[in-house]
Amino acid sequence: MPSHRVWGFQEWQAARTCYLEELEPRVQARRARRSRGEKDPVEDFLWEYYSLRGGRLLFWSPGSGVALEHAGSDEFPETSGFCATREGRKVNTEDLLRRRKTGVEWIRRLLISVQNRDPVYHCLGLHEWAMVYEKEDIRHPQLGLRLPHEDIRSVVESFPLQCTHYDAFRFFSQEARPLNSVSLTPERRLDSEQPGCLHVNMDLFKWCMKLQPLVSSSLTLQAFRLADRARKLDMRASPYDIRKCGLEPICIETKEGRKEYVEGQQEIAEDARPIRQAFVEELAAL
Secondary structure (H helix, E strand, O other): OOOOEEEOHHHHHHHHHHHHHHHHHHHHHHHHHHHHOOOOOOOHHHHHOOOOOHHHHOOOOOOOOEEEEOOOOOOOOHHHOEEEOOOEEEEOHHHHHHHHHHHHHHHHHHHHHHHOOOOOOOOOOOHHHHHHOOOOOOOOOOOOEOOOHHHHHHHHHHOOEOOOOHHHHOOOOOOOHHHEOOOOOHHHHHHHOOOOOHHHHHHHHHHHHHOOOOOOHHHHHHHHHHHHHHHHHHHHOOOEOHHHHOOOOOOOOOHHHHHHHHHHHHHHHHHHHHHHHHHHHHHHHO
16 A cells, blocks of 8 residues: 555645745746846735745645645656656655754644744734834834834833743843843743734744655645735734834724734734644654
């Protein structure tokens, strides 16, 4: 008995086509912006923060344990982690795990630790505010701030900073870091990251990309969509003038804005749960 399932030629071609049809326009738009020297402060985050390349995003994979009927080495070369089977091509799981076992195991542990932790919804997206606290040099000068610095200072100092995500915390201004409820470090990620955090849920996409081609592209696409939504919510709640990107700000300095942000945060967390569960199951199958 083969140790893998077989996808018929038409089946995997249709799945690959649907994937590319959705993501190719995003890749082309990114490349066009770069050629013109333009930046999109909302969408470019997914490319720059995750060191993403268009070619990698457009490389489709069925995930581990699936052989693709009549697939050839031109489409799925050994350099991309594939090998030959009697039917066609499949992910070379054994070789990839031999070389990447430590990373795969660490990501699996992180996903499970987040999955087993209760969500927390009291950060109010203040990490973006903490990044410009007492700083004249802002990360998105093309947007500008919708509030003066004294109002940003007042908001940051009026609410406790309770960030649980190290990669957000590390961009805090030096003046804001001591204000956070805990000093975060890379070594404590397994103990601090929780499923209510927007950035933790965005990171599902990062981990999918890091584990290509072991993880299915159907899961990667779900994670990309979620990350895109989370980034928009993230920036809408920021102190930047996001209206320049066609988005309405969520004014977390008001009671109504805080309610809107938490509701959006909860919705993202709910939609992330089945993606994270499917991710854990794919890694368990390895």
